[in-house]
Amino acid sequence: MSIKVAFNSSFSGAIHARDFRTPACMVHGDGGKVVTLDLNLGAQRGSPDYCGLLVNNRTDERSIPIAVRLHKTLELADDKFYVITCGKASFKNAKNETSLVTLRLQDGSRKVVQAVFLKPYSLKAEISRPDGLHGFRVKNCIVFNKSNTSVPLIDDGGCPVDKSIISPFTYDDNKGYATAELKSMFRFSEGSDVHFQCDIGLCRGVCPEPSCNGGQSGPLTTEEGVLIASTSVFVLDPGQAPLVSELCEDVGGVRPSWLLWLCIALGVLFLIMLIINIFLCSAMTCACASTEIIDKEPSIIEDYDPYRSWHGSQYGSRYSLNGPPQHPKGYTSGGSTMNSARSVSSHSDHYAIVHSRPGSRYKNRGPPSHVGSHYSGK
Known part of the structure; x- marks a missing residue:
């Protein structure tokens, strides 16, 4: 950022970034009427040439507060303070939208930051959000370098100063x-x-059309105000290697072109893989669906059948009605243990016999036992 401060009389004080008095952030007047302060916009915090630059990431604006001291050392009540902002020019259009004004050098439709010496280019001025109610005209175009050597290109009437260098601007107000x-x-x-x-x-x-058919052109009347737009390029010799490799541009798509085709191919493969995964997941869901089976322990009361005979059991057979059952050796009847329906008292009107089946949870606990209960009828 190059800041010029002009005075009505000679100036011998100091101009510096506020709160920064380092050599990189301060300049002293030499008695002339113009003092220039150059600041490094790319300096990082903590570096010797950092001067308290403020950056707005939303608007890409860079601001710096400066102090104009009438004395080189002392701070006086008459000192002045300013905030200098370098960024994109903009205005509020009829729709209350922020419309940016930009200027760029183009090769066809591609923005150029490194131009080739003697190669033709186009200079494009653009309003980002045209509203149909505001027109614009380009005037007072100059080119300059770091040492402040400047050459006019377009005059105040919007006409070329030298038509062998640049042509008049052609406008498309709708776009x-x-x-x-x-x-x-x-x-x-x-x-x-x-x-x-x-x-x-x-x-x-x-806006009125510029009159560039010869003679002295009059100044263009732009009653809604004037904004300043600028751009910078590096000019290289033909055949010289570029200082910065350009892959992606603001205008003109992706460079190199094979990168765009690679992205398209990867996108198609991703979609195919996604469709296959959805199909496989659907098929597995149908194949793996099953009903829940509840393993219920059979009820020994509900499954009792006095006429059913299980293998290895001599009790509960239908033949037990024809005579007393044959008891296994070593088992006796009496007390509260009933070995068959025949052992129930003739005065009992209710009884229950519980059998232990082979393969049940009582299999390994010893010989089957029969429990009977009787109630004396009164």
């Missing part, structure tokens, strides 16, 4: 842009950096 053709790229002898700067005048409705 909000204007272009002028550079016959061949130029440069300064002091260095490779070239800065373009133009005034963008706004009008209510249709």
Whole structure:
């Protein structure tokens, strides 16, 4: 950022970034009427040339507060303070939207930051959100370098100063842009950096057309105000390697082109894989669906059948009604243990016999036992 401070008389004080008095952030007047302070916008916090730069990430604006001291050392009540902002020019259109004004050098539709010496280019001024109620005209275009050597390109009437360098701007008010053709790229002898700067005048409705058919053109009337747009490029010799490799541009798509096709191929493969995964998951869901089976322990009371005979059991047979059952050796009847239905008292009107089946949970606990209970009838 290059800040110029102009005075009505000679100045011998100091100009510095507020709260930073380091050599990189301060300059002293030499008695002249103009003092220039150069600040490094790329300095990182903590570095010797950092001067308290404020960056707005939303609008990409960079601001710096500066102090103009009348004395080189002392701080006086008459000292002045300013905030200098470097960023994109904008205005509020009829729809109350923020419309940005930009200027760029283009090769076809691609933005150029490194131009080739003697190659033709186009200079494009653009309003980001045209509303149909505001027109604009480009005027007072200049080019300059770091040493402040400047050359006019477009005058105050919107006409080329030298038509062998640049053509008049042609406008498309509906789309909000204007272009002028550079016959061949130029440069300064002091260095490779070239800065373009133009005034963008706004009008209510249709702006007057520039009169560039010869003679002295009059100034364009832009009653809605004037904004400043600028851009910078590095001019390289033909065949010289670019200083920065450009892969992606603001305009013109993706560079190199094979990167775009690679992204498209990967996207198609991803969609195919997604469809296959959905199909497989659906098939597995149908195959793995099963009903829940509850393993219920059979009831020994409900399953009792006095006429059913299980293998290895001599009790509960239908033949027990024809005579007393044969008891296994070592078992006797009496007490509260009933060995058959025949052992129940003749006065009993209720009884229950519980059998132990082979394979049940009582299998390994000893010989089957029979429990009977009787109630004396009264």
